[in-house]
Amino acid sequence: MSTREVFTDRLQAGVLLLPTMVVSLVFLYYPTVRAVGLSLYRASLARGDVFVGLENYRRLASSSEYLRSVLISVLFAACVVVGVMAVALCVSFLIHEIDVGKGVYLVAVIWPYALPPAVAGLVFLFIAHPNIGIFTSYIEAFGVDVNWFSNGPQAFVVVLIAAVWKQVGYNVIFMTAALGNVPESLTETAELDGVSRTRRLLRVYVPIISPTLVFLVIMNTIYGFFGTFAMVDLMTKGGPAGATNILIYDLYRTAFQFYEFGFASAKSVVLFVAVGLLMYGQFRLSDRYAYYGG
Amino acid sequence: MLGSLLTALTAAAERSRSAGRTTSERIRRFETEQLTLHVLAATIVFLIILPVLIAALVSTKRAGIVTSIGDLAPGGHALSNYRRALIGLEFWRFMLNSFLMSVAVVVGKLVVSLLAALVIVYYRFPYKNAVFLFILFTLLLPVPVRFVPLYRLTTELGMSNTFFAITVPYLASATTVFILRQHFLSIPASLVETAKVDGVGPLRFLWSVLVPMSRAVLVGVSVIMFVYTWNQYLWPLVIINAESLQVAQVGLSLLRGQASTGEVAWSMVMTGSMLTLLPPLALLVLFRRQLLETFTIQQK
Amino acid sequence: MTDVTLQDVRKEFDGVVAVKNIDLQIPDGAFVTVVGPSGCGKSTTLRLIAGLEQATDGTIQMGNQDVTGVEPKDRDVAMVFQNYALYPHMTARRNITFGMKSAGDFSDEEIDRQVAEAAAVLDIENLLDRTPGELSGGERQRVALGRALVRDPEVFLMDEPLSNLDAKLRIKMRAELAKLHSEFGTTTIYVTHDQTEAMTLGDRVVVMNDGRIQQVDSPQRLYDYPETRFVAEFIGDPAMNMLSVDIIHDGSEYEAVGPTFRVPLPEGDGLETAAGGQALLGIRPESLSLADSADRSSFTAEITVTEPLGDSLLLECRTGDQAFKLHAEPRTAVEPGDQVALTLDAERLHLFDPQTGEAIYHAAAAQSLEQAGTIDCTI
Numbered sequence: 001m002s003t004r005e006v007f008t009d010r011l012q013a014g015v016l017l018l019p020t021m022v023v024s025l026v027f028l029y030y031p032t033v034r035a036v037g038l039s040l041y042r043a044s045l046a047r048g049d050v051f052v053g054l055e056n057y058r059r060l061a062s063s064s065e066y067l068r069s070v071l072i073s074v075l076f077a078a079c080v081v082v083g084v085m086a087v088a089l090c091v092s093f094l095i096h097e098i099d100v101g102k103g104v105y106l107v108a109v110i111w112p113y114a115l116p117p118a119v120a121g122l123v124f125l126f127i128a129h130p131n132i133g134i135f136t137s138y139i140e141a142f143g144v145d146v147n148w149f150s151n152g153p154q155a156f157v158v159v160l161i162a163a164v165w166k167q168v169g170y171n172v173i174f175m176t177a178a179l180g181n182v183p184e185s186l187t188e189t190a191e192l193d194g195v196s197r198t199r200r201l202l203r204v205y206v207p208i209i210s211p212t213l214v215f216l217v218i219m220n221t222i223y224g225f226f227g228t229f230a231m232v233d234l235m236t237k238g239g240p241a242g243a244t245n246i247l248i249y250d251l252y253r254t255a256f257q258f259y260e261f262g263f264a265s266a267k268s269v270v271l272f273v274a275v276g277l278l279m280y281g282q283f284r285l286s287d288r289y290a291y292y293g294g
Numbered sequence: 295m296l297g298s299l300l301t302a303l304t305a306a307a308e309r310s311r312s313a314g315r316t317t318s319e320r321i322r323r324f325e326t327e328q329l330t331l332h333v334l335a336a337t338i339v340f341l342i343i344l345p346v347l348i349a350a351l352v353s354t355k356r357a358g359i360v361t362s363i364g365d366l367a368p369g370g371h372a373l374s375n376y377r378r379a380l381i382g383l384e385f386w387r388f389m390l391n392s393f394l395m396s397v398a399v400v401v402g403k404l405v406v407s408l409l410a411a412l413v414i415v416y417y418r419f420p421y422k423n424a425v426f427l428f429i430l431f432t433l434l435l436p437v438p439v440r441f442v443p444l445y446r447l448t449t450e451l452g453m454s455n456t457f458f459a460i461t462v463p464y465l466a467s468a469t470t471v472f473i474l475r476q477h478f479l480s481i482p483a484s485l486v487e488t489a490k491v492d493g494v495g496p497l498r499f500l501w502s503v504l505v506p507m508s509r510a511v512l513v514g515v516s517v518i519m520f521v522y523t524w525n526q527y528l529w530p531l532v533i534i535n536a537e538s539l540q541v542a543q544v545g546l547s548l549l550r551g552q553a554s555t556g557e558v559a560w561s562m563v564m565t566g567s568m569l570t571l572l573p574p575l576a577l578l579v580l581f582r583r584q585l586l587e588t589f590t591i592q593q594k
Numbered sequence: 595m596t597d598v599t600l601q602d603v604r605k606e607f608d609g610v611v612a613v614k615n616i617d618l619q620i621p622d623g624a625f626v627t628v629v630g631p632s633g634c635g636k637s638t639t640l641r642l643i644a645g646l647e648q649a650t651d652g653t654i655q656m657g658n659q660d661v662t663g664v665e666p667k668d669r670d671v672a673m674v675f676q677n678y679a680l681y682p683h684m685t686a687r688r689n690i691t692f693g694m695k696s697a698g699d700f701s702d703e704e705i706d707r708q709v710a711e712a713a714a715v716l717d718i719e720n721l722l723d724r725t726p727g728e729l730s731g732g733e734r735q736r737v738a739l740g741r742a743l744v745r746d747p748e749v750f751l752m753d754e755p756l757s758n759l760d761a762k763l764r765i766k767m768r769a770e771l772a773k774l775h776s777e778f779g780t781t782t783i784y785v786t787h788d789q790t791e792a793m794t795l796g797d798r799v800v801v802m803n804d805g806r807i808q809q810v811d812s813p814q815r816l817y818d819y820p821e822t823r824f825v826a827e828f829i830g831d832p833a834m835n836m837l838s839v840d841i842i843h844d845g846s847e848y849e850a851v852g853p854t855f856r857v858p859l860p861e862g863d864g865l866e867t868a869a870g871g872q873a874l875l876g877i878r879p880e881s882l883s884l885a886d887s888a889d890r891s892s893f894t895a896e897i898t899v900t901e902p903l904g905d906s907l908l909l910e911c912r913t914g915d916q917a918f919k920l921h922a923e924p925r926t927a928v929e930p931g932d933q934v935a936l937t938l939d940a941e942r943l944h945l946f947d948p949q950t951g952e953a954i955y956h957a958a959a960a961q962s963l964e965q966a967g968t969i970d971c972t973i
Contacts, residue, residue, distance in 0.1 A: 003483045003487065003646070004415055004416055004478075004479075004483045004486055004487075005415075005416060005417060005418035006416060006418075006486050006487060006489075006490040006646065007416050007417045007418070007490075007496050008417065008418050008419070009417075010419045012417070012496065013413045013417040013419050016409040016410070016412060016413045016496075017409070017410055017413050017425065019405075019406040019409065019410075019465065019466075020406050020407065020409070020410040020429060020465075020466045020471065021425075021428075021429075021466075023406070023462065023463070023465045023466035024428070024429060024432050024466040026447075027440075027444065027447075027462065027463040027466070028432045028435050028440065028463075028466065029432070029435070030443075030447070031440035031441075031442075031443040031444040031447055032435050032439060032440045032443075034443040034446070034447070035439070035440060035442060035443045038442070038443055038446070090338075091335070091338055094331055094334055094335045094338070095335065097331055098328065098331050098332060098335060099328060101332070105335050105336075105339055107579070107582060108339040108342070108343065109338070109339055109342060110578075110582075111575060111578060111579070112342065113521070113578065114521050114571075114574035114575045114577065114578040115346070115571060115574075115575070116524065116525040116527075116543055116570055116571065116574065117525060117527060118525075118527050118543045118544075118546050118547070118570070119349075119546065119567045119570055119571050122546055122550060122563060122564075122567050123345045123346060123348075123349045123564070123567060124345060125550070126348075126349065126352070126560060126563065126564065127345055127348055127349075132359050132560065134348060165342065165345070168342065169342075173586065173589055174589065177586070177589070177590055222436070225438075226436055226437075226438045229438070229527060229528050230527035230528070230543065233527070233531075233547065234546070234547060234550055248438045248528075251438065251442070252528070252532075255442045255445070256532060261442055261446065264442045265442055265443060268438075268439050268440070268442055268443075271438065271439060272434075272435075272439045275439075276434060279434075482677060482679065484675040484676075484677055484678075484679035485679050485681060487646055487673070487675070487679065488673060488675060488679040488693070488741075489692075489693070490646065490666055490667070491644055491645070491646065491666045491667070491671065491672065491673045491693075492667065492672070492692070492693025492694075492741075492745065493666070493667025493693070494692065494693065502681075502692070503681055503683075506683040507681075507682065507683055
């Protein structure tokens with residue numbers, strides 16, 4: 001690999017790297033650092049930041065509303081991860097087992113990757129609208145009163161479904177690719193031994209594609225925490241009564257509805273640390289459980 | 295697949311012979327199995343497409359109130375709806391802004407990341423690994439984490455509500471640099487060595503050799519970046535106030551607001567949604583091969 | 595055209611020393627092959643000359659210039675790689691001209707003319723508009739050569755260029771390379787792991803092992819007078835046999851005594867010091883033969899394996915606990931298990947120090963260097 005490094009002009013290297021480094025520094029690192037700094041102040045639109053030390057963090061720890069938001073977010077992300085991967089696994093496995101027409105199904109399933117989250121949210125809002133949604137009348141036929149504008153748990157479920165729906169495609173892309181890399185001989189052996197399809201999926205394929213699954217768990221977690229912002233904003237605005245007030249949305253409101261920038265920065269820092277730790281934890285767990293290598 | 299099917303069939307035939315069942319029964323069972331699989335897959339595919347299908351149908355209606363399947367017949371108002379959305383409600387401006395933003399970001403990111411990947415792979419200098427980690431680490435700093443101070447910074451720079459604000463912050467892309475790096479590493483080292491011996495400079499090497507050899511990856515990466523940028527919601531929402539500069543995603547939010555107050559029919563909201571969905575979807579369909587190729591590199 | 599001199603050159607990679615202080619002088623216009631097993635440092639040496647690697651120590655000179663820290667493009671060298679390193683998306687013509695445009699200022703007509711010339715010499719005129727993917731291995735090889743040719747460099751550097759070709763093509767290309775050299779006369783340094791290639795192509799052969807130069811000599815001298823055990827066993831196929839012997843000074847004669855044989859040794863340098871000690875007797879398979887009649891220098895051995903090669907019969911034999919090989923007439927009626935009498939060519943014996951591997955003695959008197967030829971690659 002090192003024989004490729006044929007160019008040695010350091011000035012050139014510096015110049016070529018400059019745009020990436022400058023943008024990274026100014027727009028990525030600096031704001032992050034500043035978030036930490038800002039979190040120690042009480043700041044608002046009106047000038048005059050007041051240094052308050054760790055008060056913002058104390059407020060967070062004692063705010064039941066915020067803690068509720070944390071709970072909701074974690075629950076939401078967990079449901080997203082599990083839901084998306086379960087559905088995607090089934091779909092990918094189906095596509096893998098089908099002999100003809102794989103390509104058609106694949107394209108038909110992965111297109112939601114291109115779907116803007118805002119559009120996903122809006123469409124779901126429309127079809128499940130308590131008053132005018134087309135699904136509503138059919139669901140109500142089952143005796144369920146569809147009123148997720150005021151019913152917290154229902155709202156949670158509806159947004160969850162929208163979120164899972166959108167993300168399945170992305171997962172299927174990677175899972176089908178990974179399944180496709182499983183040696184044919186393993187499938188044949190399992191078939192010869194009379195192993196049922198479900199057992200084959202769970203006991204043979206899942207362990208073999210576990211590196212991909214680990215990657216997807218991490219990506220889905222990030223999506224569950226951050227990628228669903230537009231859906232929440234368009235469908236429930238965090239309500240009713242904070243039932244869908246995931247951390248990122250709560251952050252947004254603190255900053256741009258209540259204009260408490262210092263407080264919001266503290267929330268950003270907590271969010272960053274939480275997600276960072278979560279990903280790190282997932283990564284370490286994967287080292288133990290995932291099966292790498294042929 | 296055919297080979298495995300034959301193998302499985304033969305094995306199954308042997309087993310069934312000893313089990314006393316006929317081969318033809320076994321084959322029929324296989325066919326039924328495949329049929330079930332197809333039915334299952336088709337159902338799921340239909341379910342996944344259904345919401346958007348409904349949205350598309352509704353976008354052609356006048357009022358857009360559909361409460362039962364019977365209401366789902368395509369309305370005849372497609373043309374007037376889309377025209378109204380684009381011109382009357384000025385959605386064309388949102389689309390244009392989104393388009394300009396996405397194209398600018400894609401082109402900018404490509405250039406910046408190509409240069410960075412070139413240096414990372416083909417230059418030798420001290421602390422290079424630290425630099426690479428520095429770039430990769432930005433993956434842990436997504437927009438939601440920094441958008442509050444970023445808002446402050448942009449406002450202080452006097453750049454809020456500008457085209458600059460919705461393009462420049464996106465120009466550094468760790469994923470793109472990473473993908474390009476992986477791809478460059480798959481190109482034999484002897485190519486750059488022979489260029490070096492012949493006296494070919496780094497930029498010429500990039501333009502005449504690396505770029506032509508990376509076509510599929512570049513297209514894939516461009517599609518990924520375009521979709522990502524086109525779908526951006528949070529940052530444009532926060533930093534752009536003027537409607538004339540706003541992007542399509544946030545424009546949808548405006549439409550929704552108008553629909554809630556009855557100003558605008560729900561069918562229009564669906565029309566706007568379809569318009570916003572079209573460009574990234576078209577790219578996905580057109581370039582799915584390159585996209586899939588790029589994803590497999592990213593995974594490693 | 596220029597001469598190349600390496601003085602005390604050393605190359606270290608992360609604590610591993612790939613090239614251990616070598617001295618080498620390559621005269622103007624010579625075709626020198628560098629040969630050795632994998633990891634011996636021959637490719638590294640070539641890359642040091644090219645400027646793709648920087649020497650940790652020592653100097654490299656071309657002509658009268660010290661080029662030790664100089665960039666490759668300023669050394670005016672052209673290199674042909676083992677995998678040809680052709681740009682897959684460019685036509686053969688573009689591949690050839692791509693390097694030219696950077697190396698010098700030629701007008702377009704100049705470039706076309708030079709390409710046409712090179713193409714004619716290499717017989718690839720009608721392949722110029724194809725991409726590498728549309729060419730066979732041998733054709734790609736020639737395009738890579740064409741690219742080096744049009745650079746008109748001071749030195750050609752070749753890193754195992756024929757290794758990826760099949761056997762027949764390799765032989766054909768060897769002949770073409772030799773022809774090219776006689777036509778253009780450019781100083782050429784050619785690295786290979788194949789000792790046959792090294793012997794047939796080089797005016798001088800440099801044998802390397804473990805980062806050091808074992809010997810530099812003309813092919814025949816390398817074969818007849820190996821200076822170390824490594825060279826003796828590396829050059830020549832099948833390898834020279836090595837038998838453990840004691841050197842006895844019996845009255846007026848010296849003998850090499852093994853457990854089952856006694857071999858008289860002709861007069862020569864080194865015998866005096868070797869006498870009374872142990873040594874390795876080196877004798878090539880073709881210097882052994884089946885004896886018609888028993889005489890003083892014959893001994894018996896048991897045949898363990900017979901390999902009919904067509905033009906000869908290769909026999910593997912055992913005597914005592916030592917094994918060795920020899921050639922016999924193709925249709926000799928012998929079988930594994932037979933006891934046969936063997937005789938050897940007393941003119942073609944060598945003795946090597948068992949510890950250092952250095953050659954102690956060669957039976958045939960070593961001819962003086964002036965007689966062997968005018969090219970001298972040692973400093």
